[in-house]
Amino acid sequence: MNDSSVDLLISNGTVVLMDCENTIIENGAVAIKEDIIAATGKADELSGYKAARTIDANGGIIMPGLVNAHTHASMSIFRGIADDLPLMAWLNEHIFPAESKLTPERVYDGALLACAEMIQAGITCFCDMYLFEDFVAKAASDAGLRAVVGEVLYDFPSPNYGPIEKGFEYTERLIEKYLNDPLIKIAVEPHSTYLCAPELLKKASLISKKNNLLLVIHVSETKNELSQIKERYGLTPVEFLEDIGVLSSNLLACHCVHLTDNDISLLKKYDVKIAHNPESNMKLASGIAPVPKLLEQGICIGIGTDGCASNNNLDIFHEMSMAAKLGKVSTLDPTVMDAGSVLKMATIDGARALGISDITGSIEAGKKADIIIIDIRKPHLTPMFNPLSLLVYAARGSDVITSVINGRVVMENGNLLTINVKKTTEKVRSIALDMI
């Protein structure tokens, strides 16, 4: 029993903590004080808390919010603008021309739409790479969504900042602006080894290390990238990044589809983190990342949706099901990537990949309260033999009914409290009309 007062008590559910011991508490509850998890336990153990407000999970699943480890949120504007095309035709004939019509306001509107979709699907934190990232940060802040954002850096002039020196200045301004923000963290984000010269990559790495920030980069996404870098440097992208001193434990390497055994050893040696994006890699026919092999090596992997133009949704539940099934069929081994491992990738390991597992990714006292509730009173979530299996193989984003981020209730009973959905969808619809 405990008679101290808390702000919020979430009660009457199966609590999946995603802590080191894989604790699952039946008839459990979580007590939240301000933005912090105060306690977890059986509902009757926590009933002594004087809670300013109580949310009844109605027998559902209470779990950490999902982490979307790699996306380009504002690309929600381009959802379905072009599909089923070869990568280069898709990029050059559709995506790049559409992106040339972007403005900071449109990036904000697209990001806000993506935030609405992500909150509704149980995502409480995302890692973003795009243009005009200050406006993505603003959208996430307005939505009440935790985010790690970084301006994309590359060799050619950007529609946002012009030449690359200005890109670094923009990044440094972001770092300063969001230094003590409760929701937003800045990352340094050079695009890739094929769009960034060694000097750019080294400088980006230095800035990230100096400021103790995440460094995000696309790595070995396509065969084409692999052969380009081999031709240019005689090395694989991973080997090249080691060669110039960029591999480190603060590096988040997105995609990692085409890896040699030596690449895998290097990623392991430097404790590099990986963002796995199965649906995008499948839809663009990039290939299948060797995730079971990477997991076997103990490499930390988060799950990302990538942008909406190559997916075409921001649903980490869908992505989890895909990741598990793709891992099994690609190895012809049904025992790999079991439900528990995949759920880890989408929660605590996603947070670890973003360098923020000290504050989110699991339900543990002292962490920030990033928590979602799954309504299981539905035919497709009946029966529940095992909550982990139910979450990975049967649940959909639309089963998330309530979401708390940083202690704030941002969705309750399916109602988004921070975003005007009607206004936001209408705005993006009108932007889309101008895109074609």
Place this chain on the structure above:
Amino acid sequence: MNDSSVDLLISNGTVVLMDCENTIIENGAVAIKEDIIAATGKADELSGYKAARTIDANGGIIMPGLVNAHTHASMSIFRGIADDLPLMAWLNEHIFPAESKLTPERVYDGALLACAEMIQAGITCFCDMYLFEDFVAKAASDAGLRAVVGEVLYDFPSPNYGPIEKGFEYTERLIEKYLNDPLIKIAVEPHSTYLCAPELLKKASLISKKNNLLLVIHVSETKNELSQIKERYGLTPVEFLEDIGVLSSNLLACHCVHLTDNDISLLKKYDVKIAHNPESNMKLASGIAPVPKLLEQGICIGIGTDGCASNNNLDIFHEMSMAAKLGKVSTLDPTVMDAGSVLKMATIDGARALGISDITGSIEAGKKADIIIIDIRKPHLTPMFNPLSLLVYAARGSDVITSVINGRVVMENGNLLTINVKKTTEKVRSIALDMI
């Protein structure tokens, strides 16, 4: 203008007909008289109909209901009972022991739960293989869901009918009972070449032909099956079925994961239909069916969820996304299995695979009214550049808001009108407790 009266007018949506011309009608409508589609067209063209009842699609997508070409509905009881296991351990240690506790009543309850899940996810017709199929037929009838059902036939005694002669008698009784049923059609369903002797298969084929019925069988699902049949007969399962005279245009071959070029030629030659079950094949690590190759040959393919124990959901939207993406990544060609082709597999070609494309699978005057409405006023369905892309790559089963089957509204505004969801889910939960 038209002044005749109809029973139901579905109006104010983008109508995706799935007819031969791939017609899409913006601001369209569908008029329904009794169980039949009376007319399709622009909403203002159809506004002259005196409709007893009008349903406003609110700008959403009006489309044919989805066809689940292969499932074992009652296995919803076993959703998540055991996952991430080798196939034989999964079957022998979990599924078979659980199935030994089945009764006709439990088969009914499980099937009714599956029907609830399927209607909610936009399925208006499913093809089932299981035990006590009379009770699956009853569940489908009670749910108002169209179904093709058949009792599984194999060499060893069945918990339902005992020895195989009784199995054939049971099937013949089903055929007679449902001869003129508005929703239920019977199929003859020998399990597979590895569980059925040649005599059983030949007799099943004869009965199906004599009664002009669909013949359903699992074919080349696993490598293990392939080697067993090669060892037993010196032929692949497809070659063996040809050898004993079972290949024909009324045969629905489920799975077809492991096919030789000669198998594909034979399937094409005899106009055999295929049910593709990507998620089950992935989750059980059975392998990847060569669907792009089969489509190139013009072979008719439907999409199925398989049973809930190996998926673990009955969501054809999820299955479409998976099928398209798996086809692309397995061939490293992003242009194969485009959204339109995949949507065809889930609608008109699914109906064709079940031998019922004369009555369902598309929205065309004269066909039975099996129609669903997708609510697109949601962040994850915004914007809509292309309705086909939106349906295959972004929509979820939960976006279906209204369903009409055989002219009857079975779900409206998300409310299931034919099934008591609370009672049905509670019943299956209590059955599940007895399973472990």
